[in-house]
Amino acid sequence: MITTAGLARRFGEVTALEGLTLELPEAGVIGLVGPNGSGKSTLIRMLLGLVAPTSGTGHVLGEPITDPERYLGRVGGLVENPAFVPGLSARANLLSLARLRGLPPSRVDEVLRTVGLTGRDREPVKRFSLGMKQRLGIAVALLPDPELLVLDEPTNGLDPSGIVEIRGLLAGLARSGRTVLVSSHLLSEIEAVCDHLVVIRFGHLVYSGPITGLLGRTRQRIEVAPEHDHDLAALHSALSADGWQVEHTGDGRLGVVAEEHQGPDINRAAARGGITLRSLTAVRSSLEEIFLEMTGGNDQDLTAARAAAAEKRA
Structure with missing residues (x-):
């Protein structure tokens, strides 16, 4: 066409x-x-x-x-x-x-x-x-x-x-x-x-x-939350020590890069660290998130990227 x-x-x-x-x-x-x-x-x-x-x-x-x-x-x-x-x-x-x-x-x-x-x-x-x-x-x-x-x-x-x-x-x-x-x-x-x-x-x-x-291109992760909010840092340490890639989501949860079937493994790793989980949820990034990763997250990011691109061409 x-x-x-x-x-x-x-x-x-x-x-x-x-x-x-x-x-x-x-x-x-x-x-x-x-x-x-x-x-x-x-x-x-x-x-x-x-x-x-x-x-x-x-x-x-x-x-x-x-x-x-x-x-x-x-x-x-x-x-x-x-x-x-x-x-x-x-x-x-x-x-x-x-x-x-x-x-x-x-x-x-x-x-x-x-x-x-x-x-x-x-x-x-x-x-x-x-x-x-x-x-x-x-x-x-x-x-x-x-x-x-x-x-x-x-x-x-x-x-x-x-x-x-x-x-x-x-x-x-x-x-x-x-x-x-x-x-x-x-x-x-x-x-x-x-x-x-x-x-x-x-x-x-x-x-x-x-x-x-x-x-x-979408990424799957498992979001976990400890039973007690003050255990969040300890949960991060326990999962990281077990070899998981962990990131803070900013809402009292941790995002673990993993597939849904690995949820029980994450639960056991938390238990070995002496932490009980309140929730464990499989989440896949949306197409909108992928789009923003490809194009830039906000106007400030885009403005900076445009300026860098123009400087590189010059």
Whole structure:
């Protein structure tokens, strides 16, 4: 569906994307994730013909991104916040856009049903919530009945219920046989509906593959807590002396790097140290934790890493 080879884009001295090589499958939901400023929007704009690459090549639906007119009729896109005439109804906005594109009015009813706005379509858009406006924006992108749907941060600014609504919509579009490329800076917002995942950081590819491939990077540990809180240090010493890798979790527990079946061994090691355990729980790190390890834990970490990367290039 989408391929790139050594794709790069620079804006003066700023490198937005560097040597990106991808091969993205057909059908399903493809998540494009990375921290803010990682190059996601730049990549989407290049795929939609809005920004020309500095170097490298790319193809969408088998056509080169240097000739977007050859494939854009088969692509629907939503970049940033959708803009509508606020005093007009959702239906009137869609009808005017359908006429501009030479599309039959029947497509308006179809896309309204798809995004779940039937029954609210005659209300002025100015009364719509942010989530409803996002759904209307996706309806606009669906008007040409595209094979590929590209959505840039469709859940940005939505409340939890709005995020759930958009997730359900994306899943339904994928089940209909479309390919949906959706970007986000939070893996947790889209991981439930993604089949394939692309992770970029500072314009560089960190991971591309099935989302299940990240599960192999998750770590399992066993969290233990002593019966008495004052025994925590002694428990740490006893387990470490027995050869276990132990770390503090910060909540009165210890995390032991181990598989679930090793729980009895840890319990016996604690007993040999004269400590009774209050709890012993097997825990596996989430995909969100793996994502944060790959991309940076917080804005302060990212800022420091960006500065270090820029200094290294200089």
